[in-house]
Amino acid sequence: MSTKTSSALNAPSSGFNGLSPLLSMLSSLRYPALGITSLLAAWWFGGYLVANDPDMWAFANFAPAPTFHALYGLVASGAIWPTVLSSLYRILYGLFWGIVIGVPVGVLIGYVGSAMKIANVPFQFLRMISPLAWMPIAVLAFPTWDSAIIFLIVMAAVWPIIFSTAHGVRRIDPNWFKVARNLGASELHMLRRIIMPAIMSDVLAGIRLAVGVAWVVLVPAEYLGVTSGLGYAINDARDTLSYDTLAAIVVVIGLIGYGLDSICSLLIKRFNWHVE
Amino acid sequence: MSTKTSSALNAPSSGFNGLSPLLSMLSSLRYPALGITSLLAAWWFGGYLVANDPDMWAFANFAPAPTFHALYGLVASGAIWPTVLSSLYRILYGLFWGIVIGVPVGVLIGYVGSAMKIANVPFQFLRMISPLAWMPIAVLAFPTWDSAIIFLIVMAAVWPIIFSTAHGVRRIDPNWFKVARNLGASELHMLRRIIMPAIMSDVLAGIRLAVGVAWVVLVPAEYLGVTSGLGYAINDARDTLSYDTLAAIVVVIGLIGYGLDSICSLLIKRFNWHVE
Amino acid sequence: MGASLSIDYVTHRFSPSAEPTLKDIDARIEPGQMTALIGRSGCGKSTLLHMLAGLLIPSEGCVRVNGHQISSPSAKWNMMFQKASLYPWMTVQENAALGLLFAGHSKREATRQVDALLDMVGLHDKKKENVQSLSGGQQQRVALARSLATNPEVLLLDEPFSALDAFTRSALQEEVPAICRERGITMVIVTHDIDEAITMADRVLVMSQNPGRIVSELPVKLPWPRRHMDVGFQTLRDELMQQFKGTDTGLSGRDAQSSQPADSKAESAA
Amino acid sequence: MGASLSIDYVTHRFSPSAEPTLKDIDARIEPGQMTALIGRSGCGKSTLLHMLAGLLIPSEGCVRVNGHQISSPSAKWNMMFQKASLYPWMTVQENAALGLLFAGHSKREATRQVDALLDMVGLHDKKKENVQSLSGGQQQRVALARSLATNPEVLLLDEPFSALDAFTRSALQEEVPAICRERGITMVIVTHDIDEAITMADRVLVMSQNPGRIVSELPVKLPWPRRHMDVGFQTLRDELMQQFKGTDTGLSGRDAQSSQPADSKAESAA
Amino acid sequence: QPPADEVVRIGYLPITDATVLLVAHAKGFFEEEGLKTEPPTLIRGWSPLVEGFAAGRFNLVHFLKPIPIWMRYNNNFPVKIMSWAHLNGSGLVVGRHTDAKSFADLGGKQVAVPYWYSMHNIVLQMGLRHAGLTPVIKSQSETLAPNEVNLQIMPPPDMPPALAARKIDAFIVAEPFNAVGEMLAGGKMLRFTGDIWRNHPCCVVCMNENQVNANPVWTQKVMNAIVKAQIYSQQNKKEVAHLLSRDGKGYLPMAANVVEQAMTLYDQESYADPNAIQNANWGSGRIDFQPWPFPSATRLIVNELKQTLVGGDTTFLQDLDPDFVVDDLVDYRFVKAAMDKHPGWKDAPGFDADNPFDREEVVKL
Numbered sequence A, B: 001m002s003t004k005t006s007s008a009l010n011a012p013s014s015g016f017n018g019l020s021p022l023l024s025m026l027s028s029l030r031y032p033a034l035g036i037t038s039l040l041a042a043w044w045f046g047g048y049l050v051a052n053d054p055d056m057w058a059f060a061n062f063a064p065a066p067t068f069h070a071l072y073g074l075v076a077s078g079a080i081w082p083t084v085l086s087s088l089y090r091i092l093y094g095l096f097w098g099i100v101i102g103v104p105v106g107v108l109i110g111y112v113g114s115a116m117k118i119a120n121v122p123f124q125f126l127r128m129i130s131p132l133a134w135m136p137i138a139v140l141a142f143p144t145w146d147s148a149i150i151f152l153i154v155m156a157a158v159w160p161i162i163f164s165t166a167h168g169v170r171r172i173d174p175n176w177f178k179v180a181r182n183l184g185a186s187e188l189h190m191l192r193r194i195i196m197p198a199i200m201s202d203v204l205a206g207i208r209l210a211v212g213v214a215w216v217v218l219v220p221a222e223y224l225g226v227t228s229g230l231g232y233a234i235n236d237a238r239d240t241l242s243y244d245t246l247a248a249i250v251v252v253i254g255l256i257g258y259g260l261d262s263i264c265s266l267l268i269k270r271f272n273w274h275v276e
Numbered sequence C, D: 001m002g003a004s005l006s007i008d009y010v011t012h013r014f015s016p017s018a019e020p021t022l023k024d025i026d027a028r029i030e031p032g033q034m035t036a037l038i039g040r041s042g043c044g045k046s047t048l049l050h051m052l053a054g055l056l057i058p059s060e061g062c063v064r065v066n067g068h069q070i071s072s073p074s075a076k077w078n079m080m081f082q083k084a085s086l087y088p089w090m091t092v093q094e095n096a097a098l099g100l101l102f103a104g105h106s107k108r109e110a111t112r113q114v115d116a117l118l119d120m121v122g123l124h125d126k127k128k129e130n131v132q133s134l135s136g137g138q139q140q141r142v143a144l145a146r147s148l149a150t151n152p153e154v155l156l157l158d159e160p161f162s163a164l165d166a167f168t169r170s171a172l173q174e175e176v177p178a179i180c181r182e183r184g185i186t187m188v189i190v191t192h193d194i195d196e197a198i199t200m201a202d203r204v205l206v207m208s209q210n211p212g213r214i215v216s217e218l219p220v221k222l223p224w225p226r227r228h229m230d231v232g233f234q235t236l237r238d239e240l241m242q243q244f245k246g247t248d249t250g251l252s253g254r255d256a257q258s259s260q261p262a263d264s265k266a267e268s269a270a
Numbered sequence E: 001q002p003p004a005d006e007v008v009r010i011g012y013l014p015i016t017d018a019t020v021l022l023v024a025h026a027k028g029f030f031e032e033e034g035l036k037t038e039p040p041t042l043i044r045g046w047s048p049l050v051e052g053f054a055a056g057r058f059n060l061v062h063f064l065k066p067i068p069i070w071m072r073y074n075n076n077f078p079v080k081i082m083s084w085a086h087l088n089g090s091g092l093v094v095g096r097h098t099d100a101k102s103f104a105d106l107g108g109k110q111v112a113v114p115y116w117y118s119m120h121n122i123v124l125q126m127g128l129r130h131a132g133l134t135p136v137i138k139s140q141s142e143t144l145a146p147n148e149v150n151l152q153i154m155p156p157p158d159m160p161p162a163l164a165a166r167k168i169d170a171f172i173v174a175e176p177f178n179a180v181g182e183m184l185a186g187g188k189m190l191r192f193t194g195d196i197w198r199n200h201p202c203c204v205v206c207m208n209e210n211q212v213n214a215n216p217v218w219t220q221k222v223m224n225a226i227v228k229a230q231i232y233s234q235q236n237k238k239e240v241a242h243l244l245s246r247d248g249k250g251y252l253p254m255a256a257n258v259v260e261q262a263m264t265l266y267d268q269e270s271y272a273d274p275n276a277i278q279n280a281n282w283g284s285g286r287i288d289f290q291p292w293p294f295p296s297a298t299r300l301i302v303n304e305l306k307q308t309l310v311g312g313d314t315t316f317l318q319d320l321d322p323d324f325v326v327d328d329l330v331d332y333r334f335v336k337a338a339m340d341k342h343p344g345w346k347d348a349p350g351f352d353a354d355n356p357f358d359r360e361e362v363v364k365l
C-alpha cells in the first residue's frame, strides 16, 4: 500500500508510465531488497562486533555466513522438514482455534456492551498469564503433549484476535448500523452483511499479530514433552551452543512467518474496501 | 461502552431513569461482578476436578482457596511489594521503549508506502523471534541483567504497537488528508493535528495488547540473573511446585495488568472522538 | 398500504441539561398523505425524522405508527438519510438491493427489482461500480433507490435531492410522489427548498428553531403535476415564504447576522 | 490578490482503460473573476474542481495558476469539498481555525479571526460544540468558514450551500461573493442551482456529461446585488436552462428516462 | 579494590548441585582466602547459565559434566573443569501407574530427561541398554516397540505433574525434583544413580582457562574455598540443606524439609520397593561431596557419550580421544594443591588412602 496522499493524488497518472511489466516488477522489488539488505548488514555487523570481542567470539556463529551454512545443512539433509511440519501443524491448529474463538468473542464484546463489561475483568486476568505459568495446567488438563502445546498457543494468540476484532466493531460508523436497522436487518443480517465485511481488515490485522505471538510462544511451549518442532530445535540449539543452527531456525521461522503474514496481507487487500 | 445500536437509539432516554447515583453505580457493577463470579466458578471447578482425580490431587493447590491463602501470606508478610515493584519497573520501562519506538515506526510505515515496503520483510522476521531465542543476544549485548530483560520485553511489546499504529494510519479517511493538505498543512502539521488524533485510539489499543504481551514475556525474561520480580517468583513457584503461590502471583499480575489496562481504557475514552 | 403517523407532544433534549432541540411537537399524518417539513438549517428537521423512523426515542412524548408507539427501526418505516451512508464494500446494485435481501428475497430477485429503480434514478451504467467512485449526486440517488426498494409503508426522506442538478431533481420530484401515490406510501420529506415542498407534498409543515416547533401548517391543494408558474403555486410560495421568515425574527432572534440579508433576498425572490 | 487560472486541454480517465470522465477541457479564468460551473449530477464538476485544487493530476493536459503548472495542493488555492469532512476530534471553532493554525497563526489569533466568520454563517452559538453533533447544514457552514478563513487566492466551492435552507442560503449567496470581491479572490463555484449560478458569478460554464466537456459559456453582466425578479436575471435563466437541457439530449442520450420529465418540468419552471 | 575480574562472580541454578559454590559464599570461605565476592546470581536453565558464563558474566559456575566437553570441543570455548561439584544426587522415578520394578520394565515407556547432555541421560541409557532396551527419540504419537524406550527432554519442574497426569512413565533428574515427584505425584524411586555408578560425578566446577592462566594465585584461592566448602558440606549435610533453603539464606526457592530430604534421605527401608538401593555397602549418600576429578570418570563419560542417544548433532564426539580429554579438559593443579592444604576430604565416601587420586569406576546395573 502506498502513501495515502500520493496515491490519492497520483494514482491515476501512475498507470501511464512507459515501463514494461518486467521492469516495473523489478522496480517494485527495490524496496524489499533494500529492507533485506539492511537487515543482513545489521546482522553481519553484529556478528562482526561479537567476533572481534575477545570475550564473546564464541558466540560469533550467529553471524550470517555460519547461519546460512547451517541452514543449507538443515535443508540439504532434509532434517528441517519434519521439524517444520510438526511446528506448522501446531501453529496452524492454534491459530485456527484462536480465530474460531477470538472472532465471535471479539464481535460479541465489541457489539454488545454488557458482554464487554462481563468479560473485561476475566479477560484482563487471563491474557496476562504467561505460557510458562499455564504449563502445569496444560500438562494436567490435556491428554496429549501436542494438545497441551496447542492450548498454550491458543491462550496467547487469541487475545490479539479478540481485541482487534472488538476494536474494529467499535470503530464501525454508527450510521452503518442505523441504516441497516432501518432497512430491516435482523441481528444475523447485521452480522453477516454489515459487521463482518466492515471489520474484516481489523480481524486480519489481529490474526497477523497472532501469527507473531504464536511463534513467540512456540519456543517455550515446545519445552513440553515433544521431540520435534522448530521451538524444540531452538531449545536444542541453545543447549548445544550451536548459535548457527539457532539463527538458521530463526530464519526458517521468519520465512514461514513471512509466508503466513503474506497470506494475511493478501486477504487484507482482498477484503479492504477503502479505495486506494 | 455499550452496544452501538442501543446507545444510538436509547442513549438520550437512559439519562432520565429515576435511580439514585448510588443505586446506579451498584447496578453498573452488576456486569463485572457476573464476569468475576464466572471466572472464580470456572477456576474453582478446575481445582475441584483435579482434587478429585486420584493421580493428580496433589496438584490441586492452584484452586481459589489455597491461592487466596497464599496471596494473603504474600501480602501480609510484605514479601510481595519488592517483587511487584521490580517487575513493574521492568514492564513500564519496556513499554516506554515499546511506545517510543513503536509509535513513530508505526506512523512511518502506515503513512509512507516505501517505508512499509522496506520494513516489511525485516519486521516479519524480527517479530517472530521468541524471547528465548533473543536471550543469547540479550546476554551478550547488554551490560546488566535488568537491561537484558527490558530488551526482551521491548522486542515483544513493540510489535502490537507498531502494527496497530500502522493499521490505524492506513484506516484514516483519505478525505481527511486531502482537506488538510488543501488547508496548507505541512507534514508536521499533518502528523500533529491529523494523524495523531485520528489514530490515538488505535495506538492505545496496540498498547493494551502490548501490556499483555509484556507480562507474558516477563516470565521467561526473568530466567535471567535477577533475584526479584513476578516472573522470577513464578519460576520459583514452578521449581518448588507451589501452585498456590504460582496462582497467587498470577492473580497479582492480573491485578496490576488490569490496572494498566484500565489506564489505557480511560485514555481511549478520553481520546475517542466517536460520539457514543 | 400506507400507515398513519402520529407525533404526540414530542419534546427532545440531546442531553438532560441542554435546551430542548424539539419542543411540544404535535401532529398527525394520514395514511398515504405526503407531508413536507421545512425550516432553517439546524432547526431539528432531521432529528424529528429520526424519531419517526424509530432511530431516536424522544425524551418526552411519543411517536405512533397506526396507533402503536414505535421504539425501534423497522423496514416498514424507512428513512433516507441526509448523508448517503452507503456501504463501501458493496457495488451500487448491492447497496440498493440490501433492504430486499434483508426482507428475504433471493439475490437474483432483489437485483431484478432494484434494476428498474436504478434505471429510474439514472444510474443504469453504474450498477456494478463501487459506491466510492460515485459523485455526490450519484450516491444520493443510490440511497434513494435503496429506500424505495424496500417498499415501506412510511417513507421518510431527509433532503433527498440536495446534491442533484435542476433537471435530475425535477424529474425525481415528479417520480417519487408518483410512486408513493401509486403504492399508497405515507411520505414525509424534509427539504430546504420551498418549491420542492410545494411540488411534492399534500401539506407543508413549517418549523421554527431554538426550540424546534411546528409554527404553521399549509395544505397544498394543487393538481398533479404541479407547475412552478401556476398562480396557485405562486400564491402558496409567497405564503410559505412569509411563514418561513416568521420562524426567524419572531422566535429565535439569534441568527440575526445571517437572517438580515436572507430576508431581503427572499423577499426579492418571492 | 486573486490568481489567474488556466485549464489547458485537460482530459481525465480514472483508469487507463476507462472512457474519459473529462475531455478536452480548456478554459481561462481571470484574477478575481467569479465563475460558476453547472452540469448534471455525475458529469465531472467535482473532478474538475479537484484538479484546480491540485488534489488530482489530470491524465492529459494541465492546470496552471498564474502560469505555473500545479501538481500539489496548497493553502493558496483552497477547495471546499462537497462532503464537509470535518475533523471529529475538534470543535467547530478548531475546525474552522485549522487553516490559520497551519499558516502559523497563534491559536488565539486564529480563533479571533474565525469567530467573525462563524458569526457570519450563523454558528455563533455552536462554536465550542463537537462537529459530530451538528446538523447537515451546520456542518456545511463550518466547512465554508474554514475555507474562507485561509484567505486563499483561489477559492473553489463544490456545491457549498446544498444543505442550507432558502434564507441561510440566500444570505450566503450574497455574503460570499461580497467577500471575494472585497479581497479580490478568484472564485469557482460548482452548483446545481441555475439561480445560484447567476446570483453569484461573473460568468457561467455549462458542462455536458459522458464525457464531461464545457459546452457553453455565458457572461453574467448584472449589477450587484442581483434580484431573481429582474428582467435580465430571468432572461439569463431562460438561456442557461436551454443550454443545460442541451447537455442531455444532444450529447449523452443515456439519461433518457430521467431527462424526459426533467425537460417538461424545467420548461414549466422557466 | 581488586580489578573487576578478580571478584568472584558465581552463576548457579537453583538445585542442590550448586551446593559447594553457595556454601563457600555463605560461609565466607572466599573472604577467608582474601577474595571479594558478589552475591551468586541465580539463573534458570543451563542455556542462559552457559551463555552468561561464555559472555564473561560469571567466572565461577557449576555445569553438568558433559557441558564443558561440548563447549570446549564443539565450540572451542576455553573452559576448564576445576573440580567436581558433588557426587551422586540423582534418581530415576517411575509413576505409580507403571508398576515398573527395574529397568527391564521400562520397555515401551516414555521417560523424561532434563537435558540431553547430562549424566542423567548417560546413566539412564547405560541402564536401558543393559536391560536390552533401545532408547529412541520419537514423537508421542508414534507407537513404540516393546523393547523401545522413548526419551524426551523436559524442564524438571514439569516432570512431577506430567508423571501424575500419566503423560510420562518415568523421569530421571537431579534433586530435589525426585523428592517432589515422590511426595506429590505418587512416584516411586526405581533406582538412585549413585547406586548404579558408584560415586559418579554429576556437576563440575568450571572456570575460564584464560582467567586461570592469567590469575593463578586468585584461582588457587578460589579452589581453596571450594575444597573447604566440599568438606564442610559433606560433614554437615543437614545444616547445609537448611542453609541453602528458603528458610535459611534463600539460595534455593525450596523449603528446608524438601532440601533436607533431597540431601539426606537414603536408607534401605524407605526404598525397598522398588529396590532403589541395591549396593548399600558402597556407603554412598543421596548426595556426597568430594572435589577430586578422577580421570577415570572423565574417560568413562567421554566413551559413554559416544554411544548415548541425544537430540543434536554429535559428530565431533566421535573423533574425541578420551585420554586427550582427561588431560586437556581438566585442570588438576589447583584442586590438588587445595586438597593438600585441607585434608578433610578424606572423609568422603569411597576414599582410598592408598591411592587417593586414582580409582576404578564401578558400574553395577
Ligand SMILES: Nc1ncnc2c1ncn2[C@@H]1O[C@H](COP(=O)(O)OP(=O)(O)OP(=O)(O)O)[C@@H](O)[C@H]1O
Binding pocket: C132, C133, C134, C135, C136, C137, C138, C163, C164, C165, D014, D021, D039, D040, D041, D042, D043, D044, D045, D046, D047, D048, D082, D192
Ligand atoms: N475515484 C473514481 N473512480 C472512478 N470513477 C470516478 C471516481 N470519482 C468519480 N468518478 C466518476 O466520474 C464521474 C464524475 O464524478 P464527479 O464527482 O466529478 O461528478 P459531479 O459532476 O461532481 O457530480 P455531482 O453533481 O453528482 O456531485 C462520475 O460518473 C463518477 O462516477
Ligand SMILES: Nc1ncnc2c1ncn2[C@@H]1O[C@H](COP(=O)(O)OP(=O)(O)OP(=O)(O)O)[C@@H](O)[C@H]1O
Binding pocket: C014, C021, C039, C040, C041, C042, C043, C044, C045, C046, C047, C048, C082, C192, D132, D133, D134, D135, D136, D137, D138, D163, D164, D165
Ligand atoms: N447528537 C447530537 N447531540 C447534540 N446536539 C445535536 C445532535 N444532533 C443534532 N444536534 C443539534 O440539534 C439541532 C437540530 O439538528 P438537526 O440535524 O435535526 O437539524 P436539521 O433541521 O436537520 O438541519 P439541516 O437542515 O442543517 O440538516 C442542531 O442545532 C444540532 O446541532
Ligand SMILES: [Mg+2]
Binding pocket: C045, C046, C047, C082, C158, D135, D136, D137
Ligand atoms: Mg438535517
Ligand SMILES: [Mg+2]
Binding pocket: C135, C136, C137, D045, D046, D047, D082, D158
Ligand atoms: Mg460533485
